[in-house]
Amino acid sequence: MQPAIQFVDVVKIYPLKAGDVTAINNISFEVERGEFISIMGPSGSGKSTLLNLVGCLDTPTFGNIFMSGIGVRAMNDVELTNLRRDRIGFIFQYFNLFPLLNVIENVNFPQMLKSGKDVNPDKAKEVLHAVQLEEQFYTHTPMELSGGQQQRVAIARALINDPDILLCDEPTGNLDSKTGASIMELMTELNRKGATIICVTHDPTVAKHSDRTIRIVDGCIAS
Amino acid sequence: MIFWEIAKRNIRIHMLRSTLAMLGIVIGVIAIASMGILGNSLVSTVSDSLKSVGDSVIVTPYSGSGGGMGSPGGGGGGSSGSLKITDQNFQQIKRVAAPNVAIPVYQTSEHMKIGVGSDDIVASVYGLPTDDVPDLMKLQTGDYNNGNSGCLVGSTFAKDHNLKVGSRISMGTDGSKGTLRVTGIIEERGMSFDISTDNAIVVTDEWFENTYNRNDDYDEVVVKVKDGDTATVKTAIEKQLNKHKDNKIVSVTDSKATMNSIYETFGTVTTFVSAIGGISMLVAGVSIFNIMMMSVNERIKEIGIMRSIGTQKKEVMSMFIYEAAIIGVIGSIAGGILSLLAGYAVSALMLGTTEYLWTITNALSVAEGVGFGIVICLICGIYPAWQAANLNPIDALRHE
Numbered sequence: 001m002q003p004a005i006q007f008v009d010v011v012k013i014y015p016l017k018a019g020d021v022t023a024i025n026n027i028s029f030e031v032e033r034g035e036f037i038s039i040m041g042p043s044g045s046g047k048s049t050l051l052n053l054v055g056c057l058d059t060p061t062f063g064n065i066f067m068s069g070i071g072v073r074a075m076n077d078v079e080l081t082n083l084r085r086d087r088i089g090f091i092f093q094y095f096n097l098f099p100l101l102n103v104i105e106n107v108n109f110p111q112m113l114k115s116g117k118d119v120n121p122d123k124a125k126e127v128l129h130a131v132q133l134e135e136q137f138y139t140h141t142p143m144e145l146s147g148g149q150q151q152r153v154a155i156a157r158a159l160i161n162d163p164d165i166l167l168c169d170e171p172t173g174n175l176d177s178k179t180g181a182s183i184m185e186l187m188t189e190l191n192r193k194g195a196t197i198i199c200v201t202h203d204p205t206v207a208k209h210s211d212r213t214i215r216i217v218d219g220c221i222a223s
Numbered sequence: 224m225i226f227w228e229i230a231k232r233n234i235r236i237h238m239l240r241s242t243l244a245m246l247g248i249v250i251g252v253i254a255i256a257s258m259g260i261l262g263n264s265l266v267s268t269v270s271d272s273l274k275s276v277g278d279s280v281i282v283t284p285y286s287g288s289g290g291g292m293g294s295p296g297g298g299g300g301g302s303s304g305s306l307k308i309t310d311q312n313f314q315q316i317k318r319v320a321a322p323n324v325a326i327p328v329y330q331t332s333e334h335m336k337i338g339v340g341s342d343d344i345v346a347s348v349y350g351l352p353t354d355d356v357p358d359l360m361k362l363q364t365g366d367y368n369n370g371n372s373g374c375l376v377g378s379t380f381a382k383d384h385n386l387k388v389g390s391r392i393s394m395g396t397d398g399s400k401g402t403l404r405v406t407g408i409i410e411e412r413g414m415s416f417d418i419s420t421d422n423a424i425v426v427t428d429e430w431f432e433n434t435y436n437r438n439d440d441y442d443e444v445v446v447k448v449k450d451g452d453t454a455t456v457k458t459a460i461e462k463q464l465n466k467h468k469d470n471k472i473v474s475v476t477d478s479k480a481t482m483n484s485i486y487e488t489f490g491t492v493t494t495f496v497s498a499i500g501g502i503s504m505l506v507a508g509v510s511i512f513n514i515m516m517m518s519v520n521e522r523i524k525e526i527g528i529m530r531s532i533g534t535q536k537k538e539v540m541s542m543f544i545y546e547a548a549i550i551g552v553i554g555s556i557a558g559g560i561l562s563l564l565a566g567y568a569v570s571a572l573m574l575g576t577t578e579y580l581w582t583i584t585n586a587l588s589v590a591e592g593v594g595f596g597i598v599i600c601l602i603c604g605i606y607p608a609w610q611a612a613n614l615n616p617i618d619a620l621r622h623e
Contacts, residue, residue, distance in 0.1 A: 052617050055531065057530075057531055057616050057617050057620075058617060077536065078535060078536075081530070081533055081534070081535050081536075082533065082535075084531065084532065084533045085532065085533020085534075086533070090531055090532055092528075092620075096524075096528045096620075098229070098525060098528070098529075099525075100229055100232040100233060100236070101225075101228075101229070101232075105225070105228075108225075109225060109532070110532050110533055112225045113532075113533050113534055113535075113538070114533070157532070158532075161533075
């Protein structure tokens with residue numbers, strides 16, 4: 001079986017006026033299906049660039065990235081966008097829900113992008129149930145929810161299209177420790193059920209939940 | 224459709240801003256459509272006034288200064304002096320114009336008194352063959368058969384001097400040219416190129432010849448074209464009478480061609496005035512553009528999230544286009560409805576009538592205004608929408 005993600009000699013260079021900056025320098029690694037990986041490293045080490053590359057928001061300058069065996073380097077914007085929509089679930093530090101949409105609409109959004117009018121109306125309720133959000137909040141707007149509830153909605157939105165991987169950027173960074181712990185329990189539970197999770201974090205307690213940790217220093221894998 | 228819903232909700236939460244943008248479009252549509260309505264109503268008014276003379280070819284003596292327009296005496300001026308159309312020329316015109324009717328016209332100005340002790344007035348007097356009068360004009364009241372001492376009077380003339388069928392008019396200074404009895408009142412003819420009867424009296428050619436010692440030397444010939452078109456008759460008359468370029472005998476005016484050139488002029492004026500109204504629409508468009516740019520700048524992070532979770536560029540673009548379209552459609556339709564009221568007011572104030580308001584051309588003017596409003600909104604929404612769609616998702620996600 002193909003790995004969920006495969007980085008092959010990936011280099012990312014940003015051309016700047018002051019001179020080229022190599023953010024990622026010849027990185028290779030694989031993430032197997034069902035793995036829970038955390039990526040750690042100091043600020044400016046290349047974590048965000050790596051996250052953007054894994055999330056197909058950017059493409060490598062050299063080398064290639066394979067998502068379930070499909071190379072992304074030669075993909076155009078439409079193909080990359082479809083790949084993000086169908087195979088990747090994003091979970092952000094600041095939840096990033098749409099303030100104009102209620103909980104159900106926020107969760108259904110990626111499903112509407114994928115299926116147009118043929119949306120499964122029960123799917124949003126299923127994933128919201130899976131992330132343990134009470135039904136009374138389904139018609140609330142994000143502003144009417146607590147941070148933990150918003151992050152649960154964001155996780156439900158990430159899960160709605162049954163992605164190959166869940167990509168988390170400091171998922172507990174904006175939550176208190178108790179809520180953060182419950183969110184990490186939820187992530188661990190999802191991983192137990194088969195979800196592949198890649199989590200970029202500064203927090204060692206978050207990294208503790210993962211199967212292994214990739215440490216990035218100066219654009220290279222340190223360990 | 225989720226993007227349509229988001230566009231609607233975004234307009235709703237920025238209601239004041241959106242309403243002000245719509246107001247700009249409303250004003251723009253009103254300016255364009257009401258100017259169009261005014262122009263169309265003006266053309267309708269003029270065309271109604273001229274429709275009775277639209278089928279005439281007017282032949283006047285050649286004066287050497289090119290063709291003339293309208294009757295030689297106009298609405299009460301004098302006769303055209305020594306320049307006349309001879310009976311021989313009239314017969315030629317009659318032959319060429321057949322089977323259309325050619326009517327010889329005498330015309331002069333005369334002093335007259337209406338009733339005992341009234342003031343001396345001066346008015347135009349037309350002499351026409353009795354049989355041909357029904358071809359030129361219709362009567363409000365009375366009878367065409369006026370006999371030798373009878374006359375027809377124009378509607379304005381009758382109204383101004385309180386004349387009725389049976390009233391008497393004393394002709395010439397101190398009644399030196401006898402008395403005429405009013406046998407009919409002519410329907411209002413408005414502006415005309417052949418003869419202007421509203422402020423004149425019409426007598427028999429026989430009375431005119433006897434009174435003014437005129438015989439077969441006409442001031443004007445009017446051909447009423449009922450068979451064929453006026454341009455052909457005009458060409459035929461010119462070909463027959465003005466055989467020599469250096470010795471022209473008559474000037475021939477095609478009333479339909481003149482009317483068309485008047486309509487063209489009015490059309491140009493309407494377009495020009497509507498274009499001035501269009502400037503306000505452009506200003507409204509700039510306001511829409513500004514609001515759409517604000518909307519994009521406020522939602523950069525949201526666009527970044529959308530793009531990162533799989534929204535295509537065209538979908539982001541559609542969301543902003545919907546927003547511009549909603550503002551444009553609502554503003555333009557409101558403007559279209561209000562422009563009918565504005566058109567009503569402008570027509571009533573400037574033309575004194577609103578009878579030409581409900582016409583197809585006015586409906587088209589309103590539709591043009593509405594369409595232009597929507598198109599301007601869409602055009603002004605395209606660039607901000609394009610800019611939103613082409614934001615780098617990574618930069619947009621980092622935006623605070």
